[in-house]
Amino acid sequence: MIDVEAADKAAVFMQLCHAHGLALISLTDISGFIVGPDIEARAHVRHCCRMFGVASHLSVPFCTVITRKGYGLGAQAMTVGGFEGPVFTVSTGEFGMMARKAVS
Template sequence: MARFLRLCDAHGLPVVSLCDTPGFMVGPEAERTATVRHFSHLFVVGANLSVPLVTVVLRKGYGLGAQAMAGGSFKASMATVAWPTGEIGGMGLEGAVRLGYRKELEAAEDPDALFEQMVAAAYEHGKAVNAASVFELDDVIDPADTRRWITAALPAEVRRGGRPWI
């Protein structure tokens, strides 16, 4: 993907990123294969693009995977919008609940029921509409309006075939 972004940048082609990622896997196996080191190229290339980037979160936008799809941050794109099905979070929500509430889950009489309740609350909180309400996203859009949003986000020169960023 980093090579593709460099190719687009070299030829002055705007990038539309359709984000549906649960994130990058981390942990001992990922460390043995240097996964994060390899993916870091994507962050560097994405953050240094000279061409316009528009991000559309289709479904999942979690952690480092979502950051990579958005050029390093949801704020880096010319526009970052989500479909109503979008979910935003620092990591997969089930994993976040397991890690963040480990002590509470261990102390609970019925940890499975508490886990399900906490996951449901995390999904409610992670909805794209909630992320947009705190300006993490530019908007939550009807999927039918995606093309209009992409073209509206690009500078007028791009829509006429020019390259104002070069």
């Protein structure tokens, strides 16, 4: 799962590759972003949104390989904002949106 440090590291890495014209390959196995009061107190949403902002400005090729699972916004962050964003997306596992539980 993506925490504050992982989001910052990914955003800086994408910026570095963009600056030097290096293509990116994302090997994705993620079940989403970490949630909860402790992580939210560290401005988790702001750090994760930085990944989306940086990814939206990439001009280098970006490819995604989903190795096991890719769910929710965490998977979208690892695929430059959506599954249609990369040059190609290959999945050897499963991917999709987070499931909602019915409230009774």
